[in-house]
Amino acid sequence: MDLIVTDTNGIPTGSYASWTLDLAYGSGENDFDLQCPARLQPGCRWWVDGTGWGGIVDDVKTGVTGGEGELTYHGRDWHGLLASKILEPDKGKDYLTMSGTIGTLLRTVISRIGLQDIITVTEGTSKTARWQFDRYCDAWSGLSKMLRASGLRLRITAAQNGVTVDAPPITAAGDLIDSDLIDFDATLASHPINHLICLGKGELKDRIVVHWYADQKGTLSHTQTIKGADERTSVYELSNADAVELETKGKTKLQELRDTGSIDVDVESDGIDLDVGDTVTGRDNTTGIKVTAEITKKIIKIEDGIPTVTYEATTASTESTGETGGGGSSSGDGHAYYAGSGLTLSNWTFSADVTAADLETVRKTATEANKAASDASAEIGGARDLAKQAGVKADTATTTAQTALAAAQARILDITASAPVTVTRTDETAAITVAQATSSADGLLAAADKKKLDGIQSGANKYALPVASTATLGGVKPDGKTITIGQDGTITAQSSATAASFLAAHPIGSLYWCVAGDPNDHGGTWKEIHTIIGGHVWQRLA
Numbered sequence: 001m002d003l004i005v006t007d008t009n010g011i012p013t014g015s016y017a018s019w020t021l022d023l024a025y026g027s028g029e030n031d032f033d034l035q036c037p038a039r040l041q042p043g044c045r046w047w048v049d050g051t052g053w054g055g056i057v058d059d060v061k062t063g064v065t066g067g068e069g070e071l072t073y074h075g076r077d078w079h080g081l082l083a084s085k086i087l088e089p090d091k092g093k094d095y096l097t098m099s100g101t102i103g104t105l106l107r108t109v110i111s112r113i114g115l116q117d118i119i120t121v122t123e124g125t126s127k128t129a130r131w132q133f134d135r136y137c138d139a140w141s142g143l144s145k146m147l148r149a150s151g152l153r154l155r156i157t158a159a160q161n162g163v164t165v166d167a168p169p170i171t172a173a174g175d176l177i178d179s180d181l182i183d184f185d186a187t188l189a190s191h192p193i194n195h196l197i198c199l200g201k202g203e204l205k206d207r208i209v210v211h212w213y214a215d216q217k218g219t220l221s222h223t224q225t226i227k228g229a230d231e232r233t234s235v236y237e238l239s240n241a242d243a244v245e246l247e248t249k250g251k252t253k254l255q256e257l258r259d260t261g262s263i264d265v266d267v268e269s270d271g272i273d274l275d276v277g278d279t280v281t282g283r284d285n286t287t288g289i290k291v292t293a294e295i296t297k298k299i300i301k302i303e304d305g306i307p308t309v310t311y312e313a314t315t316a317s318t319e320s321t322g323e324t325g326g327g328g329s330s331s332g333d334g335h336a337y338y339a340g341s342g343l344t345l346s347n348w349t350f351s352a353d354v355t356a357a358d359l360e361t362v363r364k365t366a367t368e369a370n371k372a373a374s375d376a377s378a379e380i381g382g383a384r385d386l387a388k389q390a391g392v393k394a395d396t397a398t399t400t401a402q403t404a405l406a407a408a409q410a411r412i413l414d415i416t417a418s419a420p421v422t423v424t425r426t427d428e429t430a431a432i433t434v435a436q437a438t439s440s441a442d443g444l445l446a447a448a449d450k451k452k453l454d455g456i457q458s459g460a461n462k463y464a465l466p467v468a469s470t471a472t473l474g475g476v477k478p479d480g481k482t483i484t485i486g487q488d489g490t491i492t493a494q495s496s497a498t499a500a501s502f503l504a505a506h507p508i509g510s511l512y513w514c515v516a517g518d519p520n521d522h523g524g525t526w527k528e529i530h531t532i533i534g535g536h537v538w539q540r541l542a
Contacts, residue, residue, distance in 0.1 A: 001048060001305045003036055004160075008043035010118070012160070018304050023053060023077055026276040026297035027312070030080030030140065031055075034073040042075075047158035052275075053300055054078055054158040078119075078156045078163060079276075082140035085113035087133050099130035102152065102167050106143070110165070113139050124166035125152065144277065153277030171278040193257040194226050195233040198250035200241040210246045212254045220251055274298070274311060420444070499523045512538045 003016045019036035032055055034046060040057050047054025055077035063070045076084055087109065089096045098105050103123040110119050131146045143154050152167040192214075200208035215225040224231075236253050238246060274280065274295050281292045293313035301308045415423045420435040420443035437443035445453075467477045477483070499522040506512050512519050512526070515535045519526045525542035 001302070001307060003305075004047055004049065005036065005038045005040060006045045008041065010045055014038055019302065020304070021053070021300065021302040023055075023301075024297060024299045025052075025077050025079040026295070027314075029297065030077055030083045032075060032077050034075075035070065036073075039071075040073050044073075046073075047163070049159050050157065052078060052156040052158065054163070056081060078158070079140050081115065081118075082113075082143065083138045085115070085139040087112070087137055087139055087142050089135060095135060096133045097131065098133075100128060101125075102127050102129060102147070102150065105129060105131065105146065106165060106167065109139055109143060118163055119156075120162055120164050122164050122166045124155075124168055127152070148277060153275060155275065171274060173274065173278065173280040191230070191232060193232050193234045193254065195224065195231055196236055196250060196254040196257065197233065198236045198238060198241075198246050198253070200238055200243065200246040208241070208243050208246055210243070210250050212250050214254060214258060218258065220254060280313070506540055508540050508542060510540055512540070514538075 003019045004012055005014050006012050016036050016038060021032060021034050023032035042057050044057045056075050057073045058075035061072040061074060087096050098108055102125050103121055106121040110116050110121060127150055129146065129150055133142045147153055147167050151170055153170050155166055155168050157164050194214040196212045198210040198212065202208050211222060212220055213222065213224045214220050234257060236250055238249060241249060276295050276298055278295045279292055295311050296314050297312035299310045415430055417423045420441065422433045424431045435443040436446055466472055502522040503524050513535055519538050524540055526538045527541055529537045529539050531537040
């Protein structure tokens, strides 16, 4: 199991096989302590491919023992990253509410808290939801609560291509696993408080008094049903409460007093992979107590690349199916059974004393049931006729729909087009596309090319270069006489100046270079000098 580490930009920089980790996420904790050979700094990330184990380094701790230093990197795991973000209501709103598919809701929240560059949402379910988040809750708690309401949980997975989240169904590990995976100590309250006298504002006879009662099924009301030795009464002092507050808080207090049983649950991880939000169930076959626990924290410890996973759980429900004083009882999500007149429950078996009066009652009930069945049979016959009529109408509707479909398909016959337009047809649907223009083919003009055209000024290609002169910049215009261009590209210019001006420009002793021609034609005495630069060089002697 290799550790992958990155720089502060999330780019992987190394992989390590020997490392130590203490990570916990869920209830109360979403952080880690990591020791590895890499030199990390705050902002660096790490993960284990294919798991939800990973996070961002927030702190670097140094410890020195025996002259040797050891670095420990502490930070938020992926769940802690979500827990460090708060979901605020929109301005002017009391609550943040969302609706849509689960994937859409996850993406909206991830984007809202600014983690879309780190976490990607993958579609794992087509379920939809409309949800109102608690005010100013953290993103981890808010998303977990939203998904739990739909029977889902949040799953985070990291790999080379990034961190992803999805929402798989909650795993309910019960009959499919060994119940020995759950160790629990249970204390069940068989005779809890069932009468609470709530005392509010006032003095003596003027004091507000509210009585709350619980019946044998645990239902709370203002009517007393349990009396005598089975009644257990307590007093609740709330001296500043008015009648309304006393009603609410008194009921809550009685419920708390009744929940005096205790359950301590430990879940072993051998052979099963669970996550926060999953449930596991175990049973004590001796007492008939069944405990269902919800995973609230997952703890991962790794030493030299070898992981150890443990879980913490809270009791989701408890159920007792054992015998209790002639009648079964249960707590939590179980069911209760109570013996009535002439009815007993012994060794999981109900027994009853049946009299002639009882049999007469049964006979009357059977007669009434027979009449009801006869009436129902007649109604079924009428319903059968209606069903046949509906079948005929359905066949007619099918024929009409098929005729309409054929007519719709016939409306699109043959559509032809020439380049750059292309037409394709699938059944009754025709698609028309136009190719993009290229240097050799017609088509639509690309936006980039249109932008280039818009940047060219009007008439920019109509400029004519003037002929150069002593007063004007421009091009040279060969006329074949005074200016010529040879086959090798040599330009020769012949001056139209007079002989006198030519001799004045070239005094005795000066040099004159030309491609062709003889300066003696202009007067004076000239001598040609050998040159290696091409053309002819003349020196004026007189």
